[in-house]
Amino acid sequence: MTTTSPLATRPGAVLAEGTTVAAHHGDPLREQRLLAEGAGLVDRSDRDVLAIPGADRLTWLHSLTSQHLERLADGTGTEALVLSPNGHVEHHLVLAELGGTTWADVEPGTGTALQTFLDRMRFLLRVEPARVTADWALLSLVGPRVPEVLAAAGLPAPDAPYAVTALPGGGFVRRMPPLGDGRATAVDLLVPRADVAARADALIAAGAASAGLDAYEALRVEARRPRLGVDTDHRTIPNELPWLTGAVHLEKGCYRGQETVARVHNLGRPPRRLVLLHLDGVSEDLSAPGTPVLNGAREVGRTGTVVRHHELGVVALALVKQSVAPDADLTVGGSRASVDPDDAPSALDDTRAAARDRVRAVRSATIGR
Numbered sequence: 001m002t003t004t005s006p007l008a009t010r011p012g013a014v015l016a017e018g019t020t021v022a023a024h025h026g027d028p029l030r031e032q033r034l035l036a037e038g039a040g041l042v043d044r045s046d047r048d049v050l051a052i053p054g055a056d057r058l059t060w061l062h063s064l065t066s067q068h069l070e071r072l073a074d075g076t077g078t079e080a081l082v083l084s085p086n087g088h089v090e091h092h093l094v095l096a097e098l099g100g101t102t103w104a105d106v107e108p109g110t111g112t113a114l115q116t117f118l119d120r121m122r123f124l125l126r127v128e129p130a131r132v133t134a135d136w137a138l139l140s141l142v143g144p145r146v147p148e149v150l151a152a153a154g155l156p157a158p159d160a161p162y163a164v165t166a167l168p169g170g171g172f173v174r175r176m177p178p179l180g181d182g183r184a185t186a187v188d189l190l191v192p193r194a195d196v197a198a199r200a201d202a203l204i205a206a207g208a209a210s211a212g213l214d215a216y217e218a219l220r221v222e223a224r225r226p227r228l229g230v231d232t233d234h235r236t237i238p239n240e241l242p243w244l245t246g247a248v249h250l251e252k253g254c255y256r257g258q259e260t261v262a263r264v265h266n267l268g269r270p271p272r273r274l275v276l277l278h279l280d281g282v283s284e285d286l287s288a289p290g291t292p293v294l295n296g297a298r299e300v301g302r303t304g305t306v307v308r309h310h311e312l313g314v315v316a317l318a319l320v321k322q323s324v325a326p327d328a329d330l331t332v333g334g335s336r337a338s339v340d341p342d343d344a345p346s347a348l349d350d351t352r353a354a355a356r357d358r359v360r361a362v363r364s365a366t367i368g369r
Contacts, residue, residue, distance in 0.1 A: 064118075
């Protein structure tokens with residue numbers, strides 16, 4: 001059974017709908033600025049956590065996921081995907097390798113399904129995957145001043161993305177890619193769930209301030225970092241997302257769904273791309289994930305996370321068709337929308353264009369028979 005985080009019951013905390021952590025602590029926009037300019041502590045203890053010990057764990061995970069894991073070094077992490085046979089994204093894992101155990105934190109509510117899949121694939125290998133969410137919790141420190149806070153708290157500060165360092169008393173500190181406009185350092189701390197309140201108090205005493213999940217989500221959207229099941233749907237393939245470069249090893253083969261990833265990568269652009277949409281903000285209500293993106297009467301995509309950003313206004317991550325022009329006149333739930341100029345479709349290089357032309361020629365010849 002999932003219980004509400006002790007940090008979400010503190011004075012001023014407003015519980016996020018449908019979750020067990022605080023959405024904000026009274027002023028979401030101020031909390032965003034805190035993450036962008038200072039250091040904020042965000043309770044992300046609703047994420048599911050799996051621990052995977054066993055001598056065969058890395059070669060086993062290597063064979064099951066999109067990432068190259070068989071030589072993942074101790075004290076490092078990465079991201080990985082579990083794909084369907086057709087290449088659709090089923091699970092997104094953030095990994096940490098430490099002391100003979102591979103740790104994976106995943107989207108809230110997806111840990112049981114992932115463990116079921118892993119148990120089904122164990123065969124006679126020396127691996128013991130277990131969902132340990134009841135015992136371990138994830139906290140995140142975000143902001144330019146994060147290294148100062150960690151130093152004041154007497155905690156290690158990994159200096160490169162995905163570097164992992166053990167915490168006294170168990171757990172670890174893992175540095176992640178920056179959020180927001182690239183200046184907000186992001187660090188995850190996996191701590192014993194029984195120690196969440198004490199660890200939070202120590203970090204706040206060291207200079208961090210409490211910030212809610214809404215603030216974290218706003219900077220995540222600005223950084224174009226998608227969430228499984230929110231910014232993706234059942235048709236999503238890795239090639240449509242930044243995960244293609246962060247969670248997929250393109251020179252590795254022999255994993256479920258690999259054929260789709262390789263074919264789309266080698267022969268041309270995927271059917272959709274992830275973009276940042278700017279909405280006019282006329283409506284007070286933010287559109288729900290999955291709201292259609294329209295070009296006139298034609299549906300050309302779907303929204304994911306929609307947030308009210310402290311500088312950008314109302315913005316959303318969206319998966320849109322590759323054919324959507326950068327200056328297309330779009331609407332979302334009655335609001336006008338435009339694609340961020342930085343998210344124009346990329347041009348095909350000469351090699352991929354030639355490969356696409358060859359495939360089209362073969363198809364035309366086949367159809368003409």
